[in-house]
Amino acid sequence: xxxxxxKIVPFFTILIFILGISYRFYTWKKTPxxxxxxxxxxxxxxxxxxxxxxxxxxxxLFRSDKTLWGFSWIFHAALALIFIGHVRVFTDFPALxxxxxxxxxVMSAVSGGIVGIIIMIAAILLLFRRFGSKRVREISGFPxxxxxxLILAIVVTGNLMRFGEHFDxxxxxxxxxxxxxxxxxxxxxxxxxxxxxxxxxxxLLIIYIPFSKMLHFGGIFFTQTLIKRT
Amino acid sequence: xxxxxxxxxxxxxxxxIDSIKAIDKGPKVLKLYMDMCARCGTCAEVCxxxxxxxxxxxxxxxxxxxxxxxxxxxxxISGKILGALAGAKDFDGxxxxxxxxxxxxxxxxxxxxxxxFGIDNSVITRKGRAIADxxxxxxxxxxxxxxxxxxxxxxDGASPEAFKAAIDFLEEEMKDEHGxxxxxxxxxxxxxxxxxxxxxxxxxxxxxxxxIAKVFYVLGxxxxxxxxxxxxxxxNYGLFTGNDADMKADNKPYVxxxxxxxxxxxxxxxxxxxxxxxxxxxxxxxxxxxxPFKVINCMEWTADRIKEGKLQFDxxxxxxxxxxxxxxxxxxxxxxxxxxxxILKASCQDFREMYPNRGENWCCGGGxxxxxxxxxxxxxxxxxxxxxxxxxxxxxAEYLATACSNCKRQFMQLIxxxxxxxxxxxxxxxxxxxxxxxxxxxxxxxxxxxx
Amino acid sequence: xxxxxxxxxxxxxxxxxxxxxxxxxxxxxxxxxxxxxMAEIQGIYGGLTKEHWDLIWYLxxxxxxxETVPVVVLACADNNLRLSDLRFLFPTGYHRxxxxxxxxxxxxxxxxxxxLTYETTTIPKEDYKLTxxxxxxxxxxxxxxxxxxxxxxxxxxxxxxxxxxxxxGFLRDFFRRTKNIPTVYxxxxxxxxxxxxxxxxxxxGYHRxxxxxxxxxxxx
Numbered sequence: 001x002x003x004x005x006x007k008i009v010p011f012f013t014i015l016i017f018i019l020g021i022s023y024r025f026y027t028w029k030k031t032p033x034x035x036x037x038x039x040x041x042x043x044x045x046x047x048x049x050x051x052x053x054x055x056x057x058x059x060x061l062f063r064s065d066k067t068l069w070g071f072s073w074i075f076h077a078a079l080a081l082i083f084i085g086h087v088r089v090f091t092d093f094p095a096l097x098x099x100x101x102x103x104x105x106v107m108s109a110v111s112g113g114i115v116g117i118i119i120m121i122a123a124i125l126l127l128f129r130r131f132g133s134k135r136v137r138e139i140s141g142f143p144x145x146x147x148x149x150l151i152l153a154i155v156v157t158g159n160l161m162r163f164g165e166h167f168d169x170x171x172x173x174x175x176x177x178x179x180x181x182x183x184x185x186x187x188x189x190x191x192x193x194x195x196x197x198x199x200x201x202x203x204l205l206i207i208y209i210p211f212s213k214m215l216h217f218g219g220i221f222f223t224q225t226l227i228k229r230t
Numbered sequence: 231x232x233x234x235x236x237x238x239x240x241x242x243x244x245x246x247i248d249s250i251k252a253i254d255k256g257p258k259v260l261k262l263y264m265d266m267c268a269r270c271g272t273c274a275e276v277c278x279x280x281x282x283x284x285x286x287x288x289x290x291x292x293x294x295x296x297x298x299x300x301x302x303x304x305x306x307i308s309g310k311i312l313g314a315l316a317g318a319k320d321f322d323g324x325x326x327x328x329x330x331x332x333x334x335x336x337x338x339x340x341x342x343x344x345x346x347f348g349i350d351n352s353v354i355t356r357k358g359r360a361i362a363d364x365x366x367x368x369x370x371x372x373x374x375x376x377x378x379x380x381x382x383x384x385x386d387g388a389s390p391e392a393f394k395a396a397i398d399f400l401e402e403e404m405k406d407e408h409g410x411x412x413x414x415x416x417x418x419x420x421x422x423x424x425x426x427x428x429x430x431x432x433x434x435x436x437x438x439x440x441x442i443a444k445v446f447y448v449l450g451x452x453x454x455x456x457x458x459x460x461x462x463x464x465x466n467y468g469l470f471t472g473n474d475a476d477m478k479a480d481n482k483p484y485v486x487x488x489x490x491x492x493x494x495x496x497x498x499x500x501x502x503x504x505x506x507x508x509x510x511x512x513x514x515x516x517x518x519x520x521x522p523f524k525v526i527n528c529m530e531w532t533a534d535r536i537k538e539g540k541l542q543f544d545x546x547x548x549x550x551x552x553x554x555x556x557x558x559x560x561x562x563x564x565x566x567x568x569x570x571x572x573i574l575k576a577s578c579q580d581f582r583e584m585y586p587n588r589g590e591n592w593c594c595g596g597g598x599x600x601x602x603x604x605x606x607x608x609x610x611x612x613x614x615x616x617x618x619x620x621x622x623x624x625x626x627a628e629y630l631a632t633a634c635s636n637c638k639r640q641f642m643q644l645i646x647x648x649x650x651x652x653x654x655x656x657x658x659x660x661x662x663x664x665x666x667x668x669x670x671x672x673x674x675x676x677x678x679x680x681x
Numbered sequence: 682x683x684x685x686x687x688x689x690x691x692x693x694x695x696x697x698x699x700x701x702x703x704x705x706x707x708x709x710x711x712x713x714x715x716x717x718x719m720a721e722i723q724g725i726y727g728g729l730t731k732e733h734w735d736l737i738w739y740l741x742x743x744x745x746x747x748e749t750v751p752v753v754v755l756a757c758a759d760n761n762l763r764l765s766d767l768r769f770l771f772p773t774g775y776h777r778x779x780x781x782x783x784x785x786x787x788x789x790x791x792x793x794x795x796x797l798t799y800e801t802t803t804i805p806k807e808d809y810k811l812t813x814x815x816x817x818x819x820x821x822x823x824x825x826x827x828x829x830x831x832x833x834x835x836x837x838x839x840x841x842x843x844x845x846x847x848x849x850g851f852l853r854d855f856f857r858r859t860k861n862i863p864t865v866y867x868x869x870x871x872x873x874x875x876x877x878x879x880x881x882x883x884x885x886g887y888h889r890x891x892x893x894x895x896x897x898x899x900x901x
Contacts, residue, residue, distance in 0.1 A: 024265070027254075027261070028258065028261065028262060028265075031254075031255070031256040031257070031258040031261045031262075032256045032257060032258060033256065033257050033258035033259060034257060034511075034515040035257075035510060035511040035514055035515035036510045036511075036514040036515070037259050037350065037353070037510075038510065038563075038565070039339060039342050039343060039348065039350070039562055039563070039589070040561065040562055040563070040564065040565030040567070040588075040589050041565060041567070041588060041589045042565065054346070058346050060343065060344050060345060060346050060348070061270075061272060061344070061346045063344060063590075064272050064275055064276050064344035065272050065275050065344075068270060068271075068272065072270070072346075133271065134284065135271045135274035135275065135280065135284065135289055136269075136270070136271035136274075138274075138286050138289050138291075138292055139269050139271055139274075139289060139291040139292060139295075140269065141269075141314075141317050142314065142315050142317070143315065143316055143317045144269050146315075211306070211307060211308035211316070212308065212316070213266075213267060213268055213269060213317075215265060215266060216266050216267075216268045216347060219262060219265060219266040219347065220266075220346070220347050222258075222262055222266075223259075223262050223263075223266055223347045223348045223349060224347065224348050226258065226259055226262070226348070227342060227348040227350065228348070371795065375795065378794075385796065386752060386794055386796050387794055388752070392752075392755055395755060395758050396752075396754045396755055396758065398758065399754055399755075399757060399758035400754070402763075403763060403764060406763055429796070430796050430799060432754065433752040433753070433754045433755065433796070434752055434753055434754065434796055434797075434799055435799075436754055436764075602795045604791055604795070619825075623825060623829060623840075623841060624840060624841070625840075626829070626840045635796075635799065638799060639795075639796075639799035642799055646777070648824065648825070649824045650825075651829050651830070
């Protein structure tokens with residue numbers, strides 16, 4: 001069982017994700033669009049620059065709902081930082097840290113810890129918002145709660161690894177490097193239960209993305225292009 | 231036009247589901263909006279209708295879900311497998327609910343401006359209306375307007391003779407005002423500009439048209455423009471019933487007429503959706519291939535002449551405070567926001583801005599063709615327009631200029647219902663009252679606007 | 682305005698029923714007394730002249746014999762009227778004035794051509810019934826426009842603000858519920874208002890200012 005779940009499933013996860021997303025992008029790209037859907041005023045800068053602005057800072061949301069903007073921008077920014085932080089689980093850049101004269105482990109402990117707490121708070125606030133306001137309650141269904149709760153569960157297990165009892169990152173690192181180099185012989189599967197849960201939930205999330213509203217992270221480029229190009 | 235008789239029963243169910251499944255083939259906007267909604271509720275926050283009275287079905291997401299959840303059920307993997315857990319729901323057979331919901335959306339696109347992803351619920355509204363239309367569920371009023379327009383090329387149902395009589399009358403009006411002959415050329419082949427107003431600007435509230443005629447006269451271009459006695463109404467309600475075939479059938483005679491007249495420019499009048507169809511849909515979407523003419527708008531053109539200093543005004547003819555309401559189709563959908571302000575500032579003493587404005591303006595509450603429907607008058611007067619009336623009275627304006635006949639009809643009824651203290655009219659109307667011809671503005675008896 | 686409310690007008694000893702928009706319905710009730718009576722409501726005070734009657738008979742002929750209503754420009758063209766003449770004759774406009782007096786009902790006009798019911802006329806000033814001290818006699822005659830007129834009197838640069846609306850709303854609501862005028866103390870407390878702000882918002886003070894703009898009937 002362990003062999004199947006921790007040696008084979010991760011590849012399926014990646015495969016499903018890549019195929020799912022590519023299929024979505026492909027169908028979006030090939031669907032025809034007669035006529036222009038431009039929404040004015042169009043930004044002064046180039047279309048791509050303004051889309052990047054939209055993706056990074058959410059200006060439209062800022063103009064309409066500042067509370068939601070605050071919650072969701074912090075949430076998404078933390079998500080992005082966490083994504084970057086996890087790269088270190090798979091590979092490290094000792095040369096970079098040396099050049100910047102930073103103690104990578106200390107930095108990761110401090111910034112990772114803070115971001116982990118922040119995203120947890122942001123996710124809880126977003127969850128409460130779904131109950132709290134009439135107009136959002138009306139439109140919240142199972143998928144909306146599920147997505148938030150899933151992320152929250154992943155965040156909580158992640159935080160437990162950082163703040164809870166001692167967690168050995170080195171074993172996990174080796175596991176991933178062996179996994180990605182396909183060196184199954186002599187691979188040691190981490191036994192820490194918190195990690196196992198965290199890892200499985202994360203895979204569930206990755207599989208879920210192409211089939212759910214979380215697609216919006218890629219779709220935003222398509223929809224914004226349609227209304228911003230002249 | 232859609233079905234004459236209402237389809238019911240299993241045939242109805244199948245047709246609705248089939249046309250929702252067809253979204254998979256495009257258009258791209260619609261397909262994306264089916265897949266992409268984070269359900270954050272921002273659209274409800276900025277929607278004029280939901281603001282007026284927040285019932286659940288008026289929440290833009292709930293309304294759009296009428297279609298989106300059926301699409302999920304039949305056209306997505308997750309919806310097929312997980313059903314309700316993925317937000318999928320089958321069509322419940324109640325098409326009247328579609329009609330009620332989608333004819334309570336004014337299609338103003340304000341939600342798209344503020345949605346982080348730019349999801350434009352008006353596209354889904356239009357799809358919902360298209361489904362209703364194909365099964366004969368379009369409200370009678372709208373059906374009649376489309377029918378009249380397809381039969382006579384104008385929504386008034388006026389004959390070419392009636393149109394010519396009206397034009398003669400307008401020429402006499404201008405003669406009275408200025409003491410000189412100002413022509414409105416009709417059916418002249420080989421000119422540069424083909425003026426296409428909404429028919430209301432000739433037959434009901436004709437000052438905008440006299441304004442245009444005066445501008446051409448002052449510029450010495452009397453023989454450079456023409457109107458058509460067959461095609462004098464840009465209004466095209468195919469946009470509002472969602473029926474693309476009707477929209478194109480309504481549009482074609484105008485393109486043919488422009489070709490026949492051999493003009494360089496199709497010169498659109500003060501009608502937001504007419505200009506949007508010509509410019510953003512017909513011209514950009516290349517409905518009829520490459521065109522020998524360009525589509526331009528009268529307000530931008532006049533504003534350019536004002537900037538060049540070619541037109542002079544006696545502002546004292548328009549002393550009252552004036553404000554401008556951005557029609558959604560001109561502002562958000564076509565980006566014509568500065569031109570009307572240039573014209574109004576040049577011709578009025580006291581121009582005041584209304585807030586919010588331009589791309590963020592609030593719909594008058596009669597958009598998407600709703601303005602023509604008196605069966606939902608109560609809704610238009612008490613729900614969709616609540617905030618707008620406050621915004622207008624905050625400016626203290628006594629004259630509300632707007633470049634859209636639908637907006638004007640809506641405002642006229644609002645003034646009546648709420649006993650409001652302002653008058654309503656067009657942009658070139660103000661120009662017509664103040665423009666100097668041979669150093670003299672129009673002499674008129676009683677045009678005093680305001681309460 | 683409620684949906685079910687039946688509207689009527691009485692001229693002389695005859696009562697006529699009207700539709701929701703205040704148009705004669707059914708139109709068969711029309712007679713010259715109705716035209717004369719309705720003309721007065723439509724701001725024509727000196728009685729109907731020949732010029733009025735010419736247009737009225739023209740409209741009735743079109744309505745009854747041809748079952749149509751001409752659009753305003755064509756009606757003027759047919760009758761040799763300038764648009765300004767029409768406005769002079771019928772201050773509330775073509776459809777709301779002339780057609781209404783001629784007894785054409787709204788639904789008919791609307792079904793003939795919905796643009797007919799659209800016109801960009803000006804609505805004449807409403808006559809508010811005021812007490813000798815300038816207070817509104819009838820609490821129910823109040824509307825936002827009345828508040829605007831008072832604000833203009835005071836020449837407040839901001840115009841009618843949301844704060845004004847809040848306090849006016851409180852006063853009207855209080856009066857509607859209790860048939861009493863709240864004391865200045867009650868109003869200030871309920872709206873978190875101090876006297877400085879009160880005087881700023883309503884330069885004529887509490888009674889002549891706030892209560893008057895809210896349309897409370899104080900017969901001083």
